[in-house]
Amino acid sequence: MNAPRWLREPLLHFMVAGAALYVGAAWLAPPPDSGRSIVIDEDRLVTALRQRSGVTDERAVRAGLAAMPATERAKLVHETAAEEALWREGRALGLDVVDGVVRMRVLQQMRLILAGEATRGMTVSDAEVGEFYAANRSSYGEPAAFTFSHLFYADPQGEARSRTALARLRAATERPDQWGDRFLYQSTYSSTGAQEIAAQFGIGFIAAIAQLTPGLSWQGPVKSDHGWHLVLLRAKEEARVPPLVTIEARVREDALAAKRARAVDASVDRLLARYHVSER
Template sequence: SETDMAAMVSDLVRDEALSREARRLGLDRDDTIITRRLAQKMSFVVSDLAEDPEPTRDELLDWHATHTERFTTPATLTFSHIYFSPDVRGENTNADAADALAQLNGSSRTAPSGLGDPFMLQRQFGDVPIREIARQFGGEFANELSELNVSDEWQGPLPSAFGLHLVKLESSTPASVIPFDDIVDQVRKDWLENSRRIANEQAIQDIIARYTVEIEGVE
């Protein structure tokens, strides 16, 4: 509407007039926030002006081979666990866990559903990355679990951030590098991002080189 348009024009005039007056008075100088904002905008300009190179297949193959950590599926574990709470069992926690382990692996093969204490997470985990296990249970539990052998037997107890656990490690899948041909687009994207970073940093260094930099106190 005409009213909205008039208000927009008024706001624009107000902002432009105040901005010009601030610059006339030198308020834009020695202001860290303004300096950083201008530097940020200039870095965007540098990035926009750069032309992306087109990598060859050999370059991508070399990038994939020399940066395997970027293209590796993490090691995963599939396991079940039974939890024993120190808050509930106190000094009997270790003994109760050991007794349950004997029942689980003994001739009677006691069902695990009737053992242990309630737990805030699930009792079964499938193909979970070790780093995620560490996030949920703590690093000590994840490290000890990853060192166990896959077995039909229950093992432990293993300490976690919550208490003690008996575990049955059902499968362990090691980390593996994804074949190049399966992720060509991902490798190309990663290569381009790195090339842009290098080109942008070189462009910024070229800009810095146009100036004489003097640092007080440094000869």
């Protein structure tokens, strides 16, 4: 029995063979991208760097990115990829639909979810507190503090006027209660930290009074950002780090926060490990 003529057409044979090859290729080929690939190109790094730095000049950001050391660039790629992974996982959970929020909010929610899972019931031992204190002593340092009164003399002629006043004070001929010009801040400071004094008087002033010897005599004149001052330095407390026993509660809280942060970072890294990250 002869096959129908249309079955003997060469064109039909070609089409059938092509279809078979197409189906075979589709069957043997790996499935299309399932959303587990994250590609970080320069534009994404520029966007991430602008968000972190707050710099709006794109050319400056690109120049900074080009000059960035390899280790810092790798860290930026890692963090950008981690944010993308969190975003995708958050969308998979429907967070963007439930709250109708933008990307940053989804990232925050995902970190909260991971934090809840990774840090539930977490505590720190006394040994961990001690180790954290030893590694971060400088964070708990208390700056030098000063107790003093001052008389202010504004420019011009502030220095000359203050020197005249100092001679009269040392001669003990008058009380200084009403002396000096009106000052923007206080006339007397008690156990005030060096940073606060520097913020009000300037770095030069705090450096100068740090060299004075506490006592009952007026000293100066001392230059500030505002003019000239005569200073009666009553007490000076050196910078120090409080012993652990006096700030243990604070250190324990900080140590626990750091431990939790490490646990969350580890959770983010495990989540990111599900993805293939590449830089283009």
